[in-house]
């Protein structure tokens with residue numbers, strides 16, 4: 001099938017590459033000429049494991065091309081809208097200007113029978129509004145809402161082998177013409193019995209925001225337990241292991257630490273609250289305010305804990321921060337808890353050096369005032385306290401004896417609770433986790 005993908009960010013680029021891998025003839029379209037230039041050369045504009053290799057291997061097939069020219073979308077059967085929906089400046093609501101612009105510019109190139117597929121995360125009600133516009137401008141084209149559930153760092157696997165497909169179509173009609181087109185797009189996964197649900201537009205939109213809200217709630221729940229564990233002298237990691245054995249609870253997404261960040265969970269729960277308010281259902285989501293507050297409190301807690309750990313003052317304290325990305329296997333620093341903590345420490349007078357295997361270029365753009373050091377040993381040299389804030393594998397595997405020779409004081413704060421506390425303590429370190437006993 002010929003497919004156009006509008007928006008070549010984290011979502012669109014991976015989707016374009018995966019659709020081409022499945023055998024479709026794909027064009028990726030974006031307004032950013034630099035991005036398109038890089039992609040045309042087979043290079044992703046961000047780090048995602050396996051993506052550069054996939055783009056390079058697809059170049060030889062001729063099935064994947066990139067352009068800034070939206071008119072090339074003409075002739076495609078399915079048109080995926082994959083543009084970003086960031087948080088509005090100074091407000092909780094989502095900014096839909098990229099979705100509206102992409103949709104408006106696509107309209108004139110649509111033919112009868114074409115399917116426009118919305119993948120961007122949008123407030124409930126957006127699809128119905130776009131469908132009304134489509135009905136006026138090209139009544140014989142269709143709109144499907146097909147939310148995306150990929151995780152950065154696992155994006156290719158999640159796109160090729162998702163847990164489920166959700167198609168939102170008018171009235172949730174299984175026999176809608178667009179359903180057959182979507183089944184053809186995803187034929188390879190559907191053949192593997194991937195569950196596929198057809199719903200109405202509003203349900204499809206809500207599936208996405210509800211899923212991210214649930215994940216955010218799970219993380220904030222365990223972080224709230226970490227606060228209680230700290231007060232009671234208990235260990236939140238053992239608590240999570242024990243409650244996670246109950247299948248109804250499950251151990252996934254119960255890792256207490258410095259909280260969630262990134263381009264999705266924080267802004268999605270805020271946009272969801274804003275939309276519920278517009279719908280008169282704000283009371284239903286007031287708990288998400290608490291989820292957000294618990295999450296933001298984690299960052300302050302790490303700053304306070306560092307101060308307390310190092311004798312009561314941050315002034316002039318040499319701090320080595322391991323990690324800048326919002327999570328490992330990503331160079332994404334949007335709303336990164338690690339950078340937010342590093343910046344706070346620096347503001348309060350500490351001498352902070354941050355390292356990360358992939359995210360320093362992006363970190364420099366967002367926080368030009370931070371001292372960024374690509375070399376891990378150089379970052380650790382003479383540190384008076386080490387903060388592990390993004391759990392890259394190479395930081396999990398650090399040898400406390402070797403690191404002990406580089407630093408000037410053996411203090412480590414494990415912001416992700418991933419280190420073996422006994423091993424570090426035995427090697428002579430003062431170790432602090434979050435929600436774990438001091439000794």
Ligand code: UGA
Nearest residue numbers: 148149150151152219253254255259260261262264326327
């Ligand atoms: C999230 C969802 O997991 C995806 O299903 C969804 O498709 C995506 O948002 C999206 O809306 O596009 P992502 O933002 O890539 O994916 O990252 P997650 O793996 O969900 O991690 C989010 C944050 O939570 C990270 O900062 C991570 O460190 C933190 N986290 C995760 C914890 O603090 N504890 C945990 O137990 C798990």
